[in-house]
Amino acid sequence: MRLFKLTRCTAANLLKRRNIHCCQNRTYWVESTVLKGPRKRREYVVSRPLPLYSFESVTSPMPCIRLGEVSAPHHVWTLSTHKLNYYSTSTDSRPATQDGVEIKDNKTKIDKSLMPVPSEDIRRLLHLAHPERWRLSAAMGFLVASSAVTMSAPFFLGRVIDTIYTTPAADFSASLSSLCLMLAGVFICGGVANAARVYLMQISGQQIVRNLRESLFTSIVRQEVGFFDKTRTGELINRLSADTTIVGRSLTDNLSDGLRSVAQAGVGVSMMFYVSPSLAAFVLMIVPPMAGLAVIYGRYLRSISKRTQDSLAEATQLAEERISNLRTVRAFGKERSEVEKYVERINYVFQLAKKEAVLRAGFFGMTGLSGNIMILSVLYKGGLLTASEQMTVGELSSFLMYTFWVGISVAGFSSFYSELMKGFGAGARLWELVDRKPEFPLDEGISLRPEQFKGQLQFHNVSFAYPTRKEAPIFQDLSLVVPAGSVMAVVGPSGSGKSTMVSLLLRLYDPDSGMITIDGRDVRELNPYWLRSHIGTVSQEPVLFSSSIAENIAYGAVDPRNVTAQDIYRAAQIANAHDFVQGFPKGFDTMVGEKGILLSGGQKQRIAIARALLKNPKILLLDEATSALDSENEYLVQEALERLMVGRTVLIIAHRLSTIQNADAVAVLDKHRVVECGRHAELLSNRDGLFRRLMEKQAFMHDEQKQILCK
Numbered sequence: 001m002r003l004f005k006l007t008r009c010t011a012a013n014l015l016k017r018r019n020i021h022c023c024q025n026r027t028y029w030v031e032s033t034v035l036k037g038p039r040k041r042r043e044y045v046v047s048r049p050l051p052l053y054s055f056e057s058v059t060s061p062m063p064c065i066r067l068g069e070v071s072a073p074h075h076v077w078t079l080s081t082h083k084l085n086y087y088s089t090s091t092d093s094r095p096a097t098q099d100g101v102e103i104k105d106n107k108t109k110i111d112k113s114l115m116p117v118p119s120e121d122i123r124r125l126l127h128l129a130h131p132e133r134w135r136l137s138a139a140m141g142f143l144v145a146s147s148a149v150t151m152s153a154p155f156f157l158g159r160v161i162d163t164i165y166t167t168p169a170a171d172f173s174a175s176l177s178s179l180c181l182m183l184a185g186v187f188i189c190g191g192v193a194n195a196a197r198v199y200l201m202q203i204s205g206q207q208i209v210r211n212l213r214e215s216l217f218t219s220i221v222r223q224e225v226g227f228f229d230k231t232r233t234g235e236l237i238n239r240l241s242a243d244t245t246i247v248g249r250s251l252t253d254n255l256s257d258g259l260r261s262v263a264q265a266g267v268g269v270s271m272m273f274y275v276s277p278s279l280a281a282f283v284l285m286i287v288p289p290m291a292g293l294a295v296i297y298g299r300y301l302r303s304i305s306k307r308t309q310d311s312l313a314e315a316t317q318l319a320e321e322r323i324s325n326l327r328t329v330r331a332f333g334k335e336r337s338e339v340e341k342y343v344e345r346i347n348y349v350f351q352l353a354k355k356e357a358v359l360r361a362g363f364f365g366m367t368g369l370s371g372n373i374m375i376l377s378v379l380y381k382g383g384l385l386t387a388s389e390q391m392t393v394g395e396l397s398s399f400l401m402y403t404f405w406v407g408i409s410v411a412g413f414s415s416f417y418s419e420l421m422k423g424f425g426a427g428a429r430l431w432e433l434v435d436r437k438p439e440f441p442l443d444e445g446i447s448l449r450p451e452q453f454k455g456q457l458q459f460h461n462v463s464f465a466y467p468t469r470k471e472a473p474i475f476q477d478l479s480l481v482v483p484a485g486s487v488m489a490v491v492g493p494s495g496s497g498k499s500t501m502v503s504l505l506l507r508l509y510d511p512d513s514g515m516i517t518i519d520g521r522d523v524r525e526l527n528p529y530w531l532r533s534h535i536g537t538v539s540q541e542p543v544l545f546s547s548s549i550a551e552n553i554a555y556g557a558v559d560p561r562n563v564t565a566q567d568i569y570r571a572a573q574i575a576n577a578h579d580f581v582q583g584f585p586k587g588f589d590t591m592v593g594e595k596g597i598l599l600s601g602g603q604k605q606r607i608a609i610a611r612a613l614l615k616n617p618k619i620l621l622l623d624e625a626t627s628a629l630d631s632e633n634e635y636l637v638q639e640a641l642e643r644l645m646v647g648r649t650v651l652i653i654a655h656r657l658s659t660i661q662n663a664d665a666v667a668v669l670d671k672h673r674v675v676e677c678g679r680h681a682e683l684l685s686n687r688d689g690l691f692r693r694l695m696e697k698q699a700f701m702h703d704e705q706k707q708i709l710c711k
């Protein structure tokens with residue numbers, strides 16, 4: 001086994017993916033046997049997860065600890081004397097550093113689609129078919145039966161022709177009828193076997209696609225929120241719909257058609273040799289160049305197909321975003337420019353499709369031509385053999401039919417090969433997503449679910465920057481205590497990080513340093529499901545799902561199946577939603593539309609409050625909505641919020657003066673930390689304080705407040 005030493009930043013990057021700390025006094029090595037690539041160019045594609053080793057001493061590779069495997073099958077490595085550099089093959093063309101890893105210029109990028117399919121990808125694809133092995137085996141059995149019937153037909157049809165030519169008139173009718181009857185029986189069996197094969201293959205294919213979608217969707221929803229900041233929704237949707245279908249099809253229908261082609265071509269060639277070895281040898285000279293052509297064609301097709309899928313995903317992403325925000329598009333009168341943008345993308349897809357069409361046309365033209373040349377040579381050479389009585393007319397007919405079958409099978413095999421390559425291309429993109437380990441897993445290994453729970457919140461010297469903008473810190477050494485059962489209003493200039501506090505409390509992101517505790521326990525030690533089941537949120541623009549009002553309210557409950565209609569009505573009543581819902585013709589069964597678009601802002605807010613009430617959380621995180629609501633709605637929402645807040649620890653991003661006044665304390669955020677904290681009146685009395693300046697700026701200043709200011 002040969003090992004390559006890793007540079008420190010590469011090692012740190014790989015270890016970070018496995019949540020292992022990179023030690024200064026250790027060296028890290030990677031097994032070189034998994035690196036494949038043209039040695040001259042010193043570029044390597046990692047063909048399977050990398051076995052990583054760590055050594056005590058910087059100089060000696062002994063003793064070592066095997067650290068397990070790092071999944072990096074889609075990255076390219078360059079090798080210099082004894083160190084391995086990493087660079088991504090993503091389409092991002094910035095030569096920059098990412099996660100401390102050197103990314104080289106994209107010009108040096110290798111088109112992996114043109115390389116042989118890694119054995120790991122083949123293994124993954126076969127593994128996918130494993131649960132369906134029995135059904136697939138049965139389908140294969142039927143495939144053998146139907147192919148045997150198909151391939152025996154030319155032989156027996158040749159016999160029928162010879163019977164017609166050679167049988168004496170007295171026996172002719174009886175011999176011909178029995179032969180035809182027997183053949184009809186065999187053909188019926190072949191038809192039934194073929195139908196059974198197609199049925200079983202279809203079912204297995206759908207089952208495989210279903211399983212694949214399940215594991216892909218499971219992996220997507222488990223990813224940390226930061227992943228969705230970086231990844232486009234349309235791309236994920238495309239993976240879920242198009243790529244899964246391609247992989248499923250290449251494993252079943254395509255595989256069965258391909259195997260049938262191989263089997264039929266094999267049997268056909270054998271039968272051709274059986275019927276006339278000299279004629280067979282003459283005709284089959286054309287096959288090897290065609291096979292070589294098919295392999296080259298398949299590789300190019302895989303490359304083009306991957307690019308087509310990627311650009312289609314981009315077009316879908318654009319369409320999805322614009323359609324879901326069509327109101328904004330309309331309001332800005334951007335329909336034309338949006339159509340132009342979409343057309344630009346689909347034009348690119350079309351350009352690629354044209355290249356694919358040229359490839360296909362050339363290839364299929366060639367295969368068609370070579371098929372016809374084969375037939376012509378059979379007729380020419382076979383005619384000569386029949387004339388010299390070395391072959392009967394029946395044998396020549398059989399041979400001709402076998403030639404047809406072999407031609408059809410070879411054409412079938414080439415389309416099988418190209419579909420299979422497409423499947424590998426789509427599969428590679430899927431494994432990337434399926435294998436991705438979330439930066440912080442949902443519940444693995446974290447089982448702490450305290451029984452006693454009061455709800456005290458505390459930020460201890462928290463520093464945080466969003467993963468996509470590491471260079472722009474949001475918090476630096478932020479500290480804040482929210483006592484259990486109290487209401488803390490958070491105010492601050494726009495962009496000061498008020499909503500980010502909510503995201504950190506929900507553990508959508510983890511702080512870069514410092515910690516957040518609940519009842520003195522670090523939130524990272526608590527089971528995330530448990531944690532979130534005790535936290536309710538109502539945001540300024542609550543998102544409802546495209547289902548009925550009742551289902552949206554029930555969504556708040558830990559187990560919506562145990563929620564009764566009475567629970568929903570009660571929550572709606574407390575949230576001031578009951579009356580307006582009853583005013584709808586379908587009441588609680590009214591559909592709210594995509595993201596709740598069929599409801600007004602105030603109505604959505606109140607449904608969201610009812611949803612939070614049903615959850616009955618100990619901690620409430622509220623983003624007060626005021627600007628979007630008219631005064632009546634504002635009053636109703638406010639009243640509902642006040643009812644919701646009773647008996648809970650509340651962190652509220654406050655916009656209304658009354659909320660700020662009624663809160664037990666007010667925290668003022670600015671310059672990455674809490675700059676002031678205290679009761680409303682205390683903070684106002686500080687003439688130079690930010691809070692007072694903010695209040696002065698606010699148009700909603702009350703007379704009462706002005707009086708305090710004048711003092």
Ligand SMILES: Nc1ncnc2c1ncn2[C@@H]1O[C@H](COP(=O)(O)OP(=O)(O)OP(=O)(O)O)[C@@H](O)[C@H]1O
Nearest residue numbers: 229466468469474493494495496497498499500501
């Ligand atoms: N997912 C994200 N990725 C990167 N940066 C983000 C993300 N979300 C917010 N930000 C940035 O973080 C900063 C704080 O945002 P945040 O929404 O917490 O501010 P806020 O105080 O709630 O603002 P507002 O009062 O305007 O709602 C802003 O500069 C914003 O651009």
